[in-house]
Amino acid sequence: MRVVAFDTATARTTVALRDLETEDNVCLAAVVDLALADDPPPGARPGHAQRLLVMIHELFEQAGAGWDAVDRIAVGVGPGTFTGLRIGIATAEALGYATSTPLLGISTLRSLALGAHEREPDSAKLAVIDARRGEAFVAGWGSGSDPLAAGPELSARVLRPDQLVRVAATSGTRVLAVGDGALKFRDELERGGASVPAPNSPLHLVAAREHCRLAAFGAADPTRRVEPEYLRPSDAELAQP
Amino acid sequence: MARAGDTVGDTLSTYSGHILAIETSCDDTCVAVVTADGEILSNVISSQGVHDRFGGVVPEIASRQHLTLLPKVLDEALRLAAITLDDVGLVAATRGPGLVAALLVGFSAGKAMAAARELPFAAVDHLHGHLAASFLRPSEFNPPFLALIASGGHTLLADVRDHGPELRLLGQTLDDAAGEAFDKGARLLGLGYPGGAAMERLAADGDPEAFAFPTAERMSGLDFSFAGLKTALLYKVRELGEEEALRRRADLAAAYQRAIVESLLLRVKRALRATGATRLAVGGGVAANGPLREALGSLGVELDIPPRALCTDNAAMIASAARFTPALCFPQYLSLDVYATGEPRT
Numbered sequence: 001m002r003v004v005a006f007d008t009a010t011a012r013t014t015v016a017l018r019d020l021e022t023e024d025n026v027c028l029a030a031v032v033d034l035a036l037a038d039d040p041p042p043g044a045r046p047g048h049a050q051r052l053l054v055m056i057h058e059l060f061e062q063a064g065a066g067w068d069a070v071d072r073i074a075v076g077v078g079p080g081t082f083t084g085l086r087i088g089i090a091t092a093e094a095l096g097y098a099t100s101t102p103l104l105g106i107s108t109l110r111s112l113a114l115g116a117h118e119r120e121p122d123s124a125k126l127a128v129i130d131a132r133r134g135e136a137f138v139a140g141w142g143s144g145s146d147p148l149a150a151g152p153e154l155s156a157r158v159l160r161p162d163q164l165v166r167v168a169a170t171s172g173t174r175v176l177a178v179g180d181g182a183l184k185f186r187d188e189l190e191r192g193g194a195s196v197p198a199p200n201s202p203l204h205l206v207a208a209r210e211h212c213r214l215a216a217f218g219a220a221d222p223t224r225r226v227e228p229e230y231l232r233p234s235d236a237e238l239a240q241p
Numbered sequence: 242m243a244r245a246g247d248t249v250g251d252t253l254s255t256y257s258g259h260i261l262a263i264e265t266s267c268d269d270t271c272v273a274v275v276t277a278d279g280e281i282l283s284n285v286i287s288s289q290g291v292h293d294r295f296g297g298v299v300p301e302i303a304s305r306q307h308l309t310l311l312p313k314v315l316d317e318a319l320r321l322a323a324i325t326l327d328d329v330g331l332v333a334a335t336r337g338p339g340l341v342a343a344l345l346v347g348f349s350a351g352k353a354m355a356a357a358r359e360l361p362f363a364a365v366d367h368l369h370g371h372l373a374a375s376f377l378r379p380s381e382f383n384p385p386f387l388a389l390i391a392s393g394g395h396t397l398l399a400d401v402r403d404h405g406p407e408l409r410l411l412g413q414t415l416d417d418a419a420g421e422a423f424d425k426g427a428r429l430l431g432l433g434y435p436g437g438a439a440m441e442r443l444a445a446d447g448d449p450e451a452f453a454f455p456t457a458e459r460m461s462g463l464d465f466s467f468a469g470l471k472t473a474l475l476y477k478v479r480e481l482g483e484e485e486a487l488r489r490r491a492d493l494a495a496a497y498q499r500a501i502v503e504s505l506l507l508r509v510k511r512a513l514r515a516t517g518a519t520r521l522a523v524g525g526g527v528a529a530n531g532p533l534r535e536a537l538g539s540l541g542v543e544l545d546i547p548p549r550a551l552c553t554d555n556a557a558m559i560a561s562a563a564r565f566t567p568a569l570c571f572p573q574y575l576s577l578d579v580y581a582t583g584e585p586r587t
């Protein structure tokens with residue numbers, strides 16, 4: 001099965017095109033895997049709108065393939081920056097619609113946890129994405145629990161730093177925390193007993209190639225619509241009495 | 242400069258087939274199908290209505306709604322036009338100005354749809370769209386003309402000498418838009434949002450001469466200003482006291498509405514004099530206002546006010562502007578980004 005995946009939930013635009021052998025649950029080599037990130041100044045927006053379709057185009061050029069060879073589109077539904085999620089999902093829905101390709105929404109946290117599971121299957125995994133305003137988006141998998149096979153035991157939520165300490169402390173004896181949020185809240189996570197890989201570890205990066213695996217083996221059925229995982233109401237709704 | 246029938250430049254793309262256009266610059270989710278010669282096959286507008294309780298457009302809520310509504314609105318537009326994507330030769334989407342997060346939904350979808358089919362793409366300026374509403378069939382109103390666009394998002398005068406896309410702005414609002422002035426005034430008088438229609442209904446029972454509200458008359462030139470008017474109403478309501486203000490609500494509404502209309506009219510007259518134009522096109526949601534239409538009708542110029550569905554934000558006007566916007570070939574448009582209100586057109 002050939003899957004095109006992308007994610008725009010974080011500052012990183014990541015796209016991948018992958019051939020996966022579903023019957024034997026075997027992953028063939030990634031056909032193409034590209035990522036670009038930026039660090040926009042406060043108030044500026046990341047460059048997903050400028051990069052995403054260019055990178056998808058590049059993917060096809062490198063693979064020498066076209067849309068007719070694609071069986072599924074997988075898009076990261078977050079949680080992450082609201083605008084980033086919408087760029088990804090609006091793009092995915094339009095591509096799916098225009099090419100009649102089935103579409104799947106992939107939890108960005110689950111994809112992160114999948115990368116961590118590869119490295120340390122026996123650890124509990126916490127996927128942590130920076131939610132701004134001093135909070136983090138978090139989902140957790142227990143020791144030995146494979147994110148490819150199962151959803152999170154600690155479902156996706158927004159946590160304050162003090163809550164992160166508690167979650168890290170109660171997640172297991174060996175806890176691996178990954179993601180840009182894990183780097184941001186390293187102190188809290190380590191205080192709770194979790195280990196956070198070094199800042200340059202690829203485990204912290206959202207990678208669309210993991211989305212491809214989840215789209216090929218994950219339980220969800222393809223649809224035309226996918227919903228972003230905002231996890232937070234809009235400010236105006238929060239301000240309502 | 243492109244002319245009618247000369248829709249694409251040499252170095253750019255040519256296309257055959259219909260134009261599919263998307264507009265999501267504010268709170269209306271819009272998709273339209275228009276033929277290459279400007280006939281509307283469908284023009285679907287989904288007004289979100291969720292902003293009423295917030296008294297204005299909330300960008301994050303608008304953007305979430307756009308993402309939810311866009312696929313349904315797209316389906317509906319294709320269904321009503323009785324076409325499929327195979328019949329589309331050009332995809333267009335509003336690039337700006339507007340709310341960035343809202344624009345990005347429609348613009349991302351439009352680019353992706355074009356890219357998936359390797360179709361040409363036109364990135365349309367929203368204000369060019371408002372002017373181009375007049376170019377649509379069957380009541381084509383072609384340049385040259387003077388244009389007044391007045392809505393909740395913008396208030397401007399433009400010297401329209403050709404079909405665009407360049408804008409020759411003569412004046413614009415320095416603070417609130419005319420529609421915004423209606424909304425804010427309506428709020429002060431305890432009316433709902435959006436306030437234009439409610440205020441007009443209330444004003445029908447009032448005396449426009451009852452109060453003298455400012456029209457920024459002494460401000461020379463062709464720019465507009467409505468902030469002083471809003472403040473004047475606020476002070477008048479305070480001065481009258483709650484009970485009296487409520488009793489004289491219709492008079493307040495009538496006088497306030499008159500001030501907005503006079504303020505618009507004054508600058509239209511100045512612009513007609515300055516440009517020597519004898520033809521006037523009006524667009525934007527405020528064009529639906531009865532007293533404004535009446536006042537403009539008595540100017541003695543050839544007047545074009547498109548139907549209401551083409552005056553408020555809609556995608557047919559974006560398709561119309563797309564006919565005169567250089568269309569980029571695949572894959573040249575893939576890296577285009579939107580621009581916000583106040584950001585330069587890059």
Ligand SMILES: [Zn+2]
Pocket residue numbers: 367371392394395553554
């Ligand atoms: Zn508008």
